[in-house]
Amino acid sequence: MMWAKYALGPTGDGWCTYVGDIPSPASSVIANDAVTTTPSPVIYAGKPTLLSGRQDGPLKASSPASLSNFTTYSALRKRKDGFFDGAVEPLSEEEKKANAAKAKAEEEEAAKTKSSTSDTPSDNGKQSNAPEPPDGKGSAAGGTPPASSGDESGSSNSGGGGGRRGRRSEKALTKPVVPEIYPQVLAIPIAKRPLFPGFYKAITIKDPNVAAAIMEMFKRGQPYVGAFLFKDEDADDDVIRSPNEVYDVGVFAQVTSAFPMNTGNGEGTGLTAILYPHRRIRLSSLIPPGGTEPVPEPAPKPTEESEQKGDVVASFEESAVEQKPEPPKKSAYEVTSFLKKYPVSIANVDNLTEEPHDPKSQVIRAVTNEIVNVFKEVASMNSLFRDQISTFSISQSAGNVMSEPAKLADFAAAVSAGEPGELQEVLESLNVEDRMHKALLVIKKELANAQLQSKITKDVESKISKRQREYWLMEQMKGIRRELGIESDGKEKLVDTFREKADKLAMPEAVRKVFDEELNKLAHLEPAASEFNVTRNYLDWLTQIPWGMRSAENFDIQNAMKVLDEDHYGLKDVKDRILEFIAVGKLRGTVEGKILCFVGPPGVGKTSIGKSIARALNREYYRFSVGGLTDVAEIKGHRRTYVGALPGRVIQALKKCKTENPLILIDEIDKIGRGYQGDPSSALLELLDPEQNSSFLDHYMDVPVDLSRVLFVCTANMTDTIPRPLLDRMEVIRLSGYVADEKMAIAERYLAPQAQELAGLKEVDVQLTKPAIEELIKSYCREAGVRNLKKQIEKVYRKSALKIVQDLGEERLPESEALTDEGKAALEESEKEKEKAQEKESKSEAASTEATEKETAEKPRKPLKVPDSVHVVIDKDNLKDYVGPPIFTSDRLYDVTPPGVTMGLAWTQLGGAAMYVEAILQSALRPSSRPSFEITGNLKTVMKESSTIAYSFVKSFMAREFPNNHFLDKAKIHVHVPEGAVQKDGPSAGITMATSLLSLALDTPVDPAVAMTGELTLTGKVLRIGGLREKTVAARRAGCKMIIFPQDNMSDWLELPENIKEGIEGRPASWYSEVFELLFPNLDREQANRCKVCEMKEKEKEKEKEKKEKEKEEDDD
Secondary structure, eight states: OOOOEEEEOOOTTOOOOEEEEOOBTTBOOOOTTOOOOOOOSSOEESOOOOOOSOOSSOOOSSOHHHHHTTOOOHHHHTOSSOSSSSOOOOOOHHHHHHHHHHHHHHHHHHHHHHHHOSSSOOSSOOOTTOOOOTTSOSOBTTBOOOOSSOOOOOOTTSOOOOHHHHSOOSSOOOOOOOOSOOOEEEEEEEOSSOOOTTOOEEEEEOOHHHHHHHHHHHHHTOOEEEEEEBSSTTOOOSSOSOGGGBOSEEEEEEEEEEEEEOOTTSOOOEEEEEEEEEEEEEEEEEEOOOOSOOOOOOOOOOBHHHHHTTOOOOOSSOOOOOBOOOOOOSSHHHHTGGGGGSSOOEEEEEEOOOOOOOTTOHHHHHHHHHHHHHHHHHHHHOHHHHHHHHHHHHHOOHHHHHHOHHHHHHHHHHHSOOOHHHHHHHHHOOSHHHHHHHHHHHHHHHHHHHHHHHHHHHHHHHHHHHHHHHHHHHHHHHHHHHHHTOSOHHHHHHHHHHHHHHHTSOOOHHHHHHHHHHHHHHHHSOTTSHHHHHHHHHHHHHHHSOTTOOOOOOOOHHHHHHHHHHHOSSOHHHHHHHHHHHHHHHHHSOOTTOEEEEEOOTTSSHHHHHHHHHHHHTOOEEEEEOTTOOOTHHHHOOOTTSTTOOOOHHHHHHHHHOSSSOEEEEEOGGGOOOBTTBOHHHHHHHHTOTTTGGGEEOTTTOSEEOOTTOEEEEEESOSTTSOHHHHHTSEEEEOOOOOHHHHHHHIIIIIHHHHHHHTTOTTSEEEEOHHHHHHHHHHTOOSSSSHHHHHHHHHHHHHHHHHHHHHHHHHHSOHHHHBOHHHHHHHHHHHHHHHHHHHHHHTTOOOOOSOOGGGOOSSOBOOOOOOTTOEEEEOSSSTHHHHOSOSOSOSOSOSSOOTTEEEEEEEETTEEEEEEEEEEESSOOOTTOOOEEEEESSBOHHHHHHHHHHHHHHHHHHHHHOTTOOHHHHOEEEEEOSOTTSOBOOSTTHHHHHHHHHHHHHTOOOOTTEEEOOEEOTTOBEEOOSOHHHHHHHHHHTTOSEEEEEGGGHHHHHHSOHHHHTTOEEEEESBHHHHHHHHOTTOOHHHHTOOHHHHHHHHHHHHHHHHHHHHHHHHHO
């Protein structure tokens, strides 16, 4: 069998040239839709086919006449003066009718032969499945389409091959044809791009069942398949599982050649097939693969006549054995019935015909001319398309192009590297004008790509020429300096290294100018000079900043929610705010210009939320703390004149993260210090200002650095100590403390599993029950965060680990099993060294305390497995054995409050807390008593003023409501706020202090289950306060049933989660009179309006009067 290059030359119909290599059976290398222009020593004109039969003489490539003997292309047989000379004579209408009548007669004769005997071969050797193509032409855009069988008359000098082979036919040559109706075909999926009628396509079949089916189709003389494009570009399969996997419009193609392909294990189960599409078809229904193993059956062998006539066969070995022809099928569906035994996809298809069009239409003519013009432009710029497009343009006359615009549109789509969807739309277009427009759009995009490629090529060539000149001059300069001994190779290499680093970065123009100046200065400095290292370090920092390098951000809301929920429980308000922030970034494409500040008590997850944001946004994460920072140089960097100077922490963050858009977390910004080196908080003003940090100037770098793409997140426990200008530049997001329910969920989901794993009890049955966790939260960990709760849980598991080890003993957990082989070797070496050290000590020599390399190991130990029989349960009853006695008993100091004691609510750095106010009468009331007011409890200025305001308001209130009660006019009152070691400040205790004084004055206790908060004015107005959530949590923890708060905080109350407000009645108040009615609903006003001092005076007067009367009576007596 001979294999050689083949060429599909310019045919009589005027379509394209296809030149390529027919691969050998061992290697099939045909690029999909690729067209090569490599000149071949042996060219076969016509179709790529396997030549069967023997050749009497050597193949001569120089003679066109000899080439015509080996082709089925009828037009080539008529050529007398060469392949490219003259035009191909098309078949006339009379020839077409004669061929059709002859084919029909042959069908009738074959039917008669079948009825008489099945062993008689056909007289003319033609098969009934090769009718005239619909267009009446034997050639297409890619050359003459081959057929499975047909009448091929050889020339007289073609060698011995029988009588009929040697005789020249007097009739018109019959062209190879394909069936016009073929309703059921083997369906083969195509990836990446569709096939177009008239253009060859090489595909690779990996499925052995599909390959076997194609081989049997060859043997049966029915090499017809349906090719449909995958909808999924990444799909890779040889069968169609569902009609939804492919587009319903494909092509009816003929397998012209098939070459075996060796798989990775050396077995030739696959093949490479060359398809020639004939027409468009539509997939009406699909018969999916059956899944049964194909049953081999003897394939029909080609007849002697077909062998002599050079039909296309799938055999890769020469064979001259005479075969009996397969009897014709009765119906169209029976033709492919043999495919059903293979697990392949079979499709029922319908032919698609083009809609009629007017060849003289001005629109079609204009679009045709435009496509031809675009072809010429692309050919002038893109060498990959030049040969095929140029050959196509030259071979077409104006009339032929205008007469077949549909083929021109197919050619435009076939040679373009467009999107699969766009190419499929061209294939599906049956309206010629619509197809022309879509093809023009595809080829226009190809032109745009070619223009862009040409521009890029020119730019690259200009840059390369400039760099080549600079390189040549620099090499000459290096050689001159080296000869003169001016410069050493080490410094030159250093300069080249810096230049290479800078070329990889997108430095701004101003920075590049500074870099070039510093690099030039370094090139002229002596290495021994002191400034050499300074300049070298500066250039090192300048090239390590990631100029123009950014990480790809992820603004997926679902991903952000998933990340936040994985890392944190609760905090719905904070998560919603973060999701809003990410949503805005998704719409804008960036989250520049925002500085977030998380404010909340310790342990609520401020720092970890910042880390979660970085993970959700796919940004690099860098954290540094400014707590106690007093040096401005930590922010702005040192001057380069100082020894050991370094840039600021922000520049160091960019160097470490290697991106321009990291997330930088500035921790403890409320605890920043101030010293003689400057005010770091003022230095942060430029850093955290979105309007200024686009040109941040570091003292060391001394070049503007764009920090606008950096996302800054700050954390603080309170905002009181943050300077106002700095706070104004940040968006504050407050994180309040967790309630008991949230702490319980956090402990069960996160803290307990982590602590169990850290204690080495991951695979051990150690249970920390829910009542035990509730007791931990209630009696040991009342802070707002969960940091202390985490410590207590870790303590529980550590105690459990100790108890397990002690109970099991050394026998169950031997130390020898815990050591790895490396650890045992290191231990033995260490014992040897100790023995040597003891000998040296005995000889009064100093013993070495350093461990040698042999005494250490990377993994000296391995974890020990605890037996499954170990079970440990920690519940509420035995919790004291693990963490000790409870720290807190109750937040309520009084189960029954005496007169003068009220419960207030305070906000602290640890969350909310219940704060009692106590008021007592220092001495008994007497008419001669003088009033006084004393207050203690480590109160700061604002709270002292609140107490004074409360005292004045209560005196006014008593004078207005109870004018006869002169208690405050004579009483010596002492007010105290417990926990005197804790500093207290703030205005929100106003109504609490006033209530305490009124309770004392009216001698009426307040309900112990009522807590209150609110600022009080002299007129009795109750003003808004902050931290209502934390205070509500504290009230619930203290067992309160009612909480009184200002009316202005009603919106805050409504926003609180229901689990926090559960069991608490919220009562807003605008004036203190409303508070008074809530606290003293059953007050006896008549009794309250009585004055004990006045009653005492009256009693004294009565006693004095009685005494005087007695004295008078005695005097009278």
